[in-house]
Amino acid sequence: MHITEGVAPASVAAAGALLTAGGVAMGLRAMKDEQIPRAALMSAAIFAASLVIRLPLGPSSVHPVLNGLAGLLLGWAAVPAFLVALFLEALLFQFGGITTLGLNTITMAAPAVVCYAIFNRPLRRCRQKNTAFLLGMAAGVTALLLSFALWAAVLVLSGKSLIVIVKLALIPHLAITAMEGLFTGFVVSFLFKVYPGVFDLPLTREGGVAP
Amino acid sequence: MSCTTHFAGHTVIHRLDPRPRIVATLLFAVFIALDNPYPVLATGLGVGIVLAMLARLPARPLARRLLHINLFMALLFLTLPTTTPGEPAFSIFSLPFSRVGLHLAAMITLKANAIVLAFTALLGTVELSALGHALQHLRVPDRLIHLFLFTLRYLDVIHHAYEDLLRAMKARGFRPRMDLHTYRSYGSLMAMLLVRSLERAERVMDAMKCRGFKGRFLTYRPFDFHRRDAVFCLVATIVLCLCASLRWALPGGPQ
Numbered sequence: 001m002h003i004t005e006g007v008a009p010a011s012v013a014a015a016g017a018l019l020t021a022g023g024v025a026m027g028l029r030a031m032k033d034e035q036i037p038r039a040a041l042m043s044a045a046i047f048a049a050s051l052v053i054r055l056p057l058g059p060s061s062v063h064p065v066l067n068g069l070a071g072l073l074l075g076w077a078a079v080p081a082f083l084v085a086l087f088l089e090a091l092l093f094q095f096g097g098i099t100t101l102g103l104n105t106i107t108m109a110a111p112a113v114v115c116y117a118i119f120n121r122p123l124r125r126c127r128q129k130n131t132a133f134l135l136g137m138a139a140g141v142t143a144l145l146l147s148f149a150l151w152a153a154v155l156v157l158s159g160k161s162l163i164v165i166v167k168l169a170l171i172p173h174l175a176i177t178a179m180e181g182l183f184t185g186f187v188v189s190f191l192f193k194v195y196p197g198v199f200d201l202p203l204t205r206e207g208g209v210a211p
Numbered sequence: 212m213s214c215t216t217h218f219a220g221h222t223v224i225h226r227l228d229p230r231p232r233i234v235a236t237l238l239f240a241v242f243i244a245l246d247n248p249y250p251v252l253a254t255g256l257g258v259g260i261v262l263a264m265l266a267r268l269p270a271r272p273l274a275r276r277l278l279h280i281n282l283f284m285a286l287l288f289l290t291l292p293t294t295t296p297g298e299p300a301f302s303i304f305s306l307p308f309s310r311v312g313l314h315l316a317a318m319i320t321l322k323a324n325a326i327v328l329a330f331t332a333l334l335g336t337v338e339l340s341a342l343g344h345a346l347q348h349l350r351v352p353d354r355l356i357h358l359f360l361f362t363l364r365y366l367d368v369i370h371h372a373y374e375d376l377l378r379a380m381k382a383r384g385f386r387p388r389m390d391l392h393t394y395r396s397y398g399s400l401m402a403m404l405l406v407r408s409l410e411r412a413e414r415v416m417d418a419m420k421c422r423g424f425k426g427r428f429l430t431y432r433p434f435d436f437h438r439r440d441a442v443f444c445l446v447a448t449i450v451l452c453l454c455a456s457l458r459w460a461l462p463g464g465p466q
Contacts, residue, residue, distance in 0.1 A: 004280055004283050004323060005240075005280065005322070005323040005326045005327055005330075006243075006244065006318075006319045006320070006321075006322030006323030006324075006326060007319055007323070008244070009244070009245075009246065010241070010244050010245045010246070013244060024355065028352055028354045028355060031354060033354070034416055036354060036357045036358055036361065037361055037412045037415045037416050037419070038409060038412040038413075038416070039358060040357070040358050040361030040362045040365065040412075041361065041365050041369070041408035041409065041411055041412040041415070042405060042408055042409065042412075043358070043362055044361070044362045044365045044366045044368075044369050044408065045369050045401075045404045045405050045407075045408040046405075047362065047366065048366055048369045048370050048373060048404075049373065049401050049404060052370065052373060053397055053400070053401065054387075055393070055394060055397060056387050056388060056389045056393060057389060058389065064401075066401075069401075073405070080354075080355055080358055081358065081362075083355070084355070084358050084359045084362050085362065087359070088339075088359075088362070088363070088366075090330075091217075091334065091335060091339070091342075092216075093276070093279075094276040094279055094280060094327055094331070095279075097240075097323070097326060097327065097330070098236065098237070098240050098326065098330050098334075099240045099241060099243075099244045099326060159315060161291055161294055161295040161311075161312060161315065162291070164290045164291070164294045165286070165287075165290065168286075168290070179394075182391075182394050182398075183394055183397065183398055183401070184398075185398070186394060186395045186397070186398025186399065186402075187398045187399075187401045187402045187405075188402075189398075190398055190399045190402035190403075191402045191405065191406070194402065194403075194406060195402075195405075195406050195409070198405070198406075198409070
């Protein structure tokens, strides 16, 4: 799902970097200084889990992406969180890359923010575990479908002929999306039971619930 | 086991100040990512290889990294020439490989390898927390730096918490299979990891408040700009200028 170094031409990469800079500015403004450790620890948990958890799928297994979950829990702060996580991934494992960092951040974080906008409020109002599961599942699926759309858009903008890569990735990606939906649903319904109020956390800046 | 390690060493590259290294890497990467004629890309790849050799990057991890990106490049070489319309360069089993497609795949491969080599040699060799502080010196917003340093600091801690939880599950007979029970269990594991990280964040914040945290980390590693750093800046500037003049001088370059 990462956009590899060298694929995107300078104009596309620059556009991605600009959008990311804007999103990061929004995200940093939405955080208070006291909230930084919390945002960092949650993003570390999400980042670590997306690297080590393998969900068995047929003869193979898939890693969860968790950007829908990140959006629900972090709101706009998901943008700087993904920037940091993707920078670390580029440094440590060479997933993605330095010139495509902006593009990769946008493909991951923009869907997270969209999920926050759509699903956070219903989730806070929701009173039933099954509804929470469904909302979580919807967030996971939405985030991955949007990510795929953005990823495909970046590839096609980088070169029309790269659409062949998009076509190759479509079916596996749909499988991953289904898994992600289930997984996010289970995480959200567990958090709903065990840690009520966790979905209020992105709001503290706007005078919501105290930390 | 720690997953947040850099390529440690004591070479010339390792001893350089991280700040000019960051700037040089960014400039080099952005320049290479532009549309360049082949000689410029070949020079860039050469620069990357020289840097990797100077930094004495360990062969095996470096090979793994390069393999990782070049598998994707192999996919490009297989798909792009056969699907891009255009004059065929050659054909295998009456499947034409177009010149345009080959050109595109070759460009991307050269760019990617040049950037990855330079990036790994110059930035992969900086200790990660030092990298955070260097970025702070380069006017990256403080909050972003804090986010980076905290994430880095707790990544291993959280990985350990994950292993603890997984061990507890395995001790109770958990075997990953392809069924809802497995997914639900992994979901609970993930959620529990989040709960624990939130609790830890509370404790971290309390501890920091006790110690009078004022929104800025102090570093015990002040950066020194030595003569060798000045030399590095000079060499980097010359290399970049040479590449740039090569790019505009060559017939294939921009008009």
